[in-house]
Structures are given as C-alpha cells and as structure tokens.
Amino acid sequence: MQGLSAFGNGIYAVESGYNGPDVAAIHLIEEGGRAALVDTGNNDALVHVEQALAETGLSPEAVDFVLLTHIHLDHAGGAGAFMQAFPNAKLVVHPRGARHMAEPSRLFAGVSAVYGPERAKELYGELIPVPAGRIVEATEGLELNLAGRVIRVLDTPGHARHHVCYFDTRSRSFFTGDTFGLSYRALDVAGRPSIFPTTTPVQFEPEAMHASVARMEAEQPAAMYLTHYAQVTDVPRLAADLHRLIDAHVAVAERHAEAGEGRKALIEADLWKLVDEEGVRQGWTLPQAQVRKLLALDVELNAQGLDVWLGAR
Numbered sequence: 001m002q003g004l005s006a007f008g009n010g011i012y013a014v015e016s017g018y019n020g021p022d023v024a025a026i027h028l029i030e031e032g033g034r035a036a037l038v039d040t041g042n043n044d045a046l047v048h049v050e051q052a053l054a055e056t057g058l059s060p061e062a063v064d065f066v067l068l069t070h071i072h073l074d075h076a077g078g079a080g081a082f083m084q085a086f087p088n089a090k091l092v093v094h095p096r097g098a099r100h101m102a103e104p105s106r107l108f109a110g111v112s113a114v115y116g117p118e119r120a121k122e123l124y125g126e127l128i129p130v131p132a133g134r135i136v137e138a139t140e141g142l143e144l145n146l147a148g149r150v151i152r153v154l155d156t157p158g159h160a161r162h163h164v165c166y167f168d169t170r171s172r173s174f175f176t177g178d179t180f181g182l183s184y185r186a187l188d189v190a191g192r193p194s195i196f197p198t199t200t201p202v203q204f205e206p207e208a209m210h211a212s213v214a215r216m217e218a219e220q221p222a223a224m225y226l227t228h229y230a231q232v233t234d235v236p237r238l239a240a241d242l243h244r245l246i247d248a249h250v251a252v253a254e255r256h257a258e259a260g261e262g263r264k265a266l267i268e269a270d271l272w273k274l275v276d277e278e279g280v281r282q283g284w285t286l287p288q289a290q291v292r293k294l295l296a297l298d299v300e301l302n303a304q305g306l307d308v309w310l311g312a313r
Contacts, residue, residue, distance in 0.1 A: 004052050005230060007223070009171035010149075013230040014052040016041030018074055019297065022185050025230045027175055028052055029168065032147030036065040037089075038166060038175040039227050040078035043125040046085055063089045064146055067138075069177025070163040071097035072201070073111055073124045075227055080104070080128025091130050092144065094155070095137040096162035101130045138164045154216070158209025159198055165216060173223040179212050181242050182228040186294055187284055194282045195238045196275075197246045198228075198298060199305035206250050206309075213239055213246075248274055253306035263310070268303035275299065 003015025010030040018024040018041045026049055027038040035058050037049060053060065063086035068076045071093065079101055083091055093101055100107040104127035112120040136142075142153040150169045157163055159178040166175040174180070181197045188194070197209065216224075217239045224232050232238055252270045256263050275295060276288075284291065 003048060004055060007225075007231050009168075009173075011168075011171060011173070011225065011231075012052060012056065013225070014045075014048055016045040017048060018042055018045065022229050024074055024227055025225075026227075027225050027230075028056070029146065029149070029151070030056060030058065031149040031170070033058070033062060034147040035063045036067055036144070036146050036151065037063060037082065037086075038067045038225070039069055039075040039177065040066060040082050041075075042073065042077040042123065043081045043128075045078050046081050049082070050085065060086050061088050065089060065144060065151075066091050067144075067151070067166055067175070068093040068097065068101075069165060069175065069179075069227065070094065070160045071100050071107060072160065072178070073107070073127075075177060076101070077124040077127065080130050083130050083134060084128065089134070090136045091134055092136045092138045092142075092153075094162040094164050095139060098132075098135050098137050101135055102132045104129060154212075156212035156215065157203075158205050158212045159200075160203045161205075163212075165212075167216075167219060167221070171223065172219070172221055173225060174216050174219070174221050175225045176216070177227050179209065180216065180224050180226055180238075181245075182298060183226055183232050183238070184229055184294060186286055186290070187282070189283050189285060192282075193232045193234070193238065194278065194284070195232070195241050195245070196278070196295075196298070197242055197249060198302060199249055199309070200298075200301035201305055202308050204305040204309045206246055209246055210243060213242055245274075245278070249302065249306060253310050257310050264303050264307040267306050268299060271299045271303055271306075 005013040012028040013025040016024045029036045138153045140155040144151045152167045156165045156179040178198045181195045256266045
C-alpha cells in the first residue's frame with residue numbers, strides 16, 4: 001500500500017491524505033494480533049487505515065484502542081467514523097475532550113469560526129458522535145494494555161490543554177501529536193530532520209509546552225512519532241531546537257504586543273523571517289517556494305495562535 005511505513009517494534013505510519021502527502025500520519029501499533037491507532041485524521045482517512053490493517057493482516061475487529069492525542073480535527077475529526085468501523089475499540093481522549101467526542105457540535109462550530117462553515121465541511125465532513133460508553137478518559141498515568149504491551153498516558157499541555165502523549169514501553173517511544181512540534185520529511189537534509197513548534201490555535205502556553213517537552217526528554221526515548229510527520233530520532237538535538245524555537249516564537253509575538261489591529265499580519269511576516277533563518281541554519285535544500293507552500297498553513301495558524309495568546313495574557 002502506498003503511504004504505509006514500517007518502523008519496527010510493530011509500529012507503522014499510515015498516510016492520512018490530510019492536506020497533502022507526508023503532512024499528517026496516523027500511527028498503527030500492532031501487538032499479538034491486536035492493534036491501536038493513534039489519531040484519526042478526518043473521515044476520508046478511514047479507507048487508508050482499513051487498507052493498512054488488511055495489509056498487516058489485521059481485521060477491523062482487532063482494533064482495541066483509538067488513541068487521540070487531542071481533539072483538533074486534523075487529529076480527531078474522523079474519530080466517530082473510526083469507532084463505527086472498529087466495533088471493539090475504545091476511544092481514549094483527554095478528559096477535557098471526552099464530552100466533545102460524545103457531542104461534537106460545539107467542536108465543529110469552533111472550527112467553523114476559524115475556517116468558515118464551507119471550508120470546515122470540506123476539510124472534515126460530518127462529525128459523528130461517539131457513544132459515551134466507548135470513551136475512556138486519558139488521565140495522567142493511565143496504563144493501557146494492548147495484548148500485554150503497556151502504553152502509558154502523559155498529560156502534555158502547551159499546544160492545547162486537552163493534549164496527551166502516549167509512551168509505548170516496548171519501543172520506549174512517544175506518540176506526540178503536536179506537543180513535540182512538526183517535522184516534515186521534505187525538509188530533511190541527508191536524513192537529518194528539522195523541527196518546528198506549533199502554537200495553534202487558541203491555547204498556546206509556552207511554559208507548559210517547554211515543561212511537556214522536558215518531561216518527555218526525561219524518559220530518554222528512542223524515538224518520537226509525530227502526527228506531522230512520523231518517526232524522528234536524535235531526540236536531544238531536536239528537543240533543544242524545539243525549546244529554542246518556542247522562545248523565538250514568543251519573542252516574535254512580544255515584539256508586536258502593542259501593535260493593535262494588524263498585529264497578526266506583523267507576527268506572520270516575522271515568522272516567515274524565522275522560517276528563512278531556520279532554513280539557513282539547517283541547510284534546507286528544498287526551494288524556498290516549496291518551503292513556503294509546505295509551511296503556509298502552519299505559519300498562518302502559528303501567527304493566529306500567538307496573536308490569541310497575546311490577547312489572553
């Protein structure tokens with residue numbers, strides 16, 4: 001299957017197809033003929049996951065868990081459709097997000113306010129409610145048993161207050177959602193990845209993000225599995241870059257704290273300068289026009305997140 005990558009230890013990345021290739025991964029964890037899925041993409045991603053399960057010899061009934069890192073719809077929009085397709089699965093989600101999975105109308109309204117109703121419908125389709133009895137709250141320290149393989153929950157705010165990461169004790173790796181940033185394979189240089197924080201959309205908390213990254217670092221993980229995009233190693237270097245760039249994003253925002261109307265546009269312009277500087281630092285070989293296309297939505301939403309953060313202080 002195109003878009004299925006195997007990393008060993010029963011871990012696979014499934015290309016969700018959301019917003020282009022190699023942008024958003026759904027991770028599949030297989031153990032003893034049972035499966036867990038980390039994040040869902042939108043409804044359109046379901047067919048890709050069903051194909052991946054078939055290719056790895058797993059049936060829909062083999063899925064025990066659908067693990068949401070948080071409820072932003074590029075990570076959780078397909079949750080209801082997935083739960084219909086995988087009848088034995090439990091949906092695991094932060095306590096702040098559980099009610100929105102059972103009754104997603106307010107969640108869709110919030111996304112519509114950002115993108116507009118038509119664009120939100122185009123991106124995410126219909127959000128299907130999940131029966132409350134199939135939802136497990138992902139509380140700090142919760143341990144999930146996947147055929148004897150223990151997956152532990154860490155509460156990891158910073159990107160959102162409803163964000164958790166999952167530590168897989170077998171591979172000693174984290175599934176990080178957005179807390180450990182973005183790392184697109186198109187920006188790799190001779191296999192060496194770069195990293196970028198994501199501050200979007202309305203609950204960016206820089207000190208909490210620093211603390212969450214440091215908590216994960218302390219486990220000395222072998223790898224991180226990012227929704228955007230898939231496996232990265234060399235965790236200490238990337239974590240140091242992430243801490244540096246979180247601070248750089250905060251500095252950009254504070255530079256324009258008193259700008260008033262038009263502040264978001266000023267922040268966004270300076271974020272593009274930061275992207276260009278990082279490209280030089282990391283030696284990116286991707287042409288600038290392609291970098292702009294790849295990061296356009298991320299930079300726009302980071303600017304929005306920083307603008308909202310300034311307004312909430």
